[in-house]
Amino acid sequence: EVQLLESGGGFVQPGGSLRLSCAASGFTFSAFAMSWVRQAPGKGLEWVSTISGSGGSTYYADSVKGRFTISRDKSKNTLYLQMNTLRAEDTAFYYCAKDTMVRGLFDYWGQGTLVTVSS
Amino acid sequence: DIVMTQSPDSLAVSLGERASINCKSSQSVLYSSNNKNYLAWYQQKPGQPPKLLISWASTRESGVPDRFGGSGSGTDFTLTISSLQAEDVALYYCQQYYSTPQTFGQGTKLEIK
Numbered sequence: 133e134v135q136l137l138e139s140g141g142g143f144v145q146p147g148g149s150l151r152l153s154c155a156a157s158g159f160t161f162s163a164f165a166m167s168w169v170r171q172a173p174g175k176g177l178e179w180v181s182t183i184s185g186s187g188g189s190t191y192y193a194d195s196v197k198g199r200f201t202i203s204r205d206k207s208k209n210t211l212y213l214q215m216n217t218l219r220a221e222d223t224a225f226y227y228c229a230k231d232t233m234v235r236g237l238f239d240y241w242g243q244g245t246l247v248t249v250s251s
Numbered sequence: 252d253i254v255m256t257q258s259p260d261s262l263a264v265s266l267g268e269r270a271s272i273n274c275k276s277s278q279s280v281l282y283s284s285n286n287k288n289y290l291a292w293y294q295q296k297p298g299q300p301p302k303l304l305i306s307w308a309s310t311r312e313s314g315v316p317d318r319f320g321g322s323g324s325g326t327d328f329t330l331t332i333s334s335l336q337a338e339d340v341a342l343y344y345c346q347q348y349y350s351t352p353q354t355f356g357q358g359t360k361l362e363i364k
Contacts (some may be wrong), residue, residue: 236348
């Protein structure tokens with residue numbers, strides 16, 4: 133059974149940093165791209181970033197490019213999102229999602245972790 | 252970026268009746284080399300993450316009831332629930348995965364009338 137468990141969310145002031153983690157199990161982690169998708173409270177879904185199975189390719193939404201860094205650790209089956217220079221508009225639930233063999237199609241999602249950026 | 256627009260924003264349907272949600276993309280998501288539409292539908296219930304219902308515009312995921320159906324091609328798509336059940340109350344999102352950034356529609360809230 134595929135499981136994705138996010139952690140690391142919390143309250144941070146504008147300009148601060150946070151690192152999210154997503155522990156994956158139930159599938160061959162290195163065989164699939166992984167993504168982060170966020171959802172501001174009461175709002176719609178926004179793709180944030182994707183990393184290839186090998187970790188060699190990364191993709192970012194323009195809204196986070198230069199501030200967020202996606203990475204993965206094959207030995208720990210864990211996906212990360214390092215978030216720097218956080219802004220109020222980054223406040224959202226952050227979901228870890230597993231891509232299918234087609235990048236950008238998400239077949240499994242974690243429960244999400246809430247990031248709140250406020251002074 | 253491809254803009255995805257859903258209609259209506261909200262919908263109230265009686266139990267057992269048909270519900271239809273439309274999704275329009277600002278450019279075609281049909282890939283000519285394989286004749287596939289890169290369009291998915293997700294269901295999100297309150298307090299839960301999204302769940303993939305349909306991929307390739309019309310392919311139901313394993314375990315998804317057959318009352319859920321997807322249709323359309325190119326830029327115009329429809330999610331149809333043939334006979335609404337109480338457990339279908341949720342937000343529904345369409346998404347294109349034809350190009351990066353992958354983009355979602357704004358969501359349609361489905362309720363019981």
